[in-house]
Amino acid sequence: VFDCKFSPDGQHFACTDSHGHLLLFGFGCNKYYEKIPDQMFFHTDYRPLIRDANNYVLDEQTQQAPHLMPPPFLVDVDGNPHPTRFQRLVPGRENCKDEQLIPQLGYVANGDGEVVEQVIGQQTNDQDESILDGMIRELQREQDLRLINEGETLPNPPLNRSHSVNGG
Structure with missing residues (x-):
C-alpha cells in the first residue's frame, strides 16, 4: 500500500x-x-528523477521540474493510453478537446545525448502561465537577489523551467 x-x-x-x-x-x-478501467497509471509514473546543479529535482527525460510538467495521460499497465473519456478525469484535462487527449509520441534528445520516446504536443500555445509558475519564478528571483546582496555568487544562472528541452 x-x-x-x-x-x-x-x-x-x-x-x-x-x-x-x-x-x-x-x-x-x-x-x-x-x-472505470481496472488498471490506471499516469504515463509519467516510475520515471527516474534527477537533481540539477542547483539541487532542483527534474524529470530525467524532459529536464523539467515535475510540478511544471503538463498533466500526465492515463495508461494501462503496458503503457497503452485509455480512451478520451477517462483522460478527462485527470485534473487539468477536464476541458480539453478530444485531439488533445490522445498522446502524440515523438523522439527527443535528453540531457545525456540519448534519444528517448517522449509525449509531445501536450500544451497548446494559447495556454497562460499558471499562477504557481509565476510564484515559483518570483521566489527564485528573490532568493537570487538575496544571495547576490549577501556577496555570494550564484552557482549557475536560473533555468527557465517553463519550456521543454526541445525549445517548445
Whole structure:
C-alpha cells in the first residue's frame, strides 16, 4: 500500500498500491466505480528523477521540474493510453478537446545525448502561465537577489523551467 486517505466524514477510505490498484471502502453503491478501467497509471509514473546543479529535482527525460510538467495521460499497465473519456478525469484535462487527449509520441534528445520516446504536443500555445509558475519564478528571483546582496555568487544562472528541452 502506497497511500491511504479517509473521507472527511470518516465513512469512506481509499488505498493505492504499486500494481495500480485503487481500493475503495465505505458505505453505499459502487455503480460509478464499476465504469472505470481496472488498471490506471499516469504515463509519467516510475520515471527516474534527477537533481540539477542547483539541487532542483527534474524529470530525467524532459529536464523539467515535475510540478511544471503538463498533466500526465492515463495508461494501462503496458503503457497503452485509455480512451478520451477517462483522460478527462485527470485534473487539468477536464476541458480539453478530444485531439488533445490522445498522446502524440515523438523522439527527443535528453540531457545525456540519448534519444528517448517522449509525449509531445501536450500544451497548446494559447495556454497562460499558471499562477504557481509565476510564484515559483518570483521566489527564485528573490532568493537570487538575496544571495547576490549577501556577496555570494550564484552557482549557475536560473533555468527557465517553463519550456521543454526541445525549445517548445
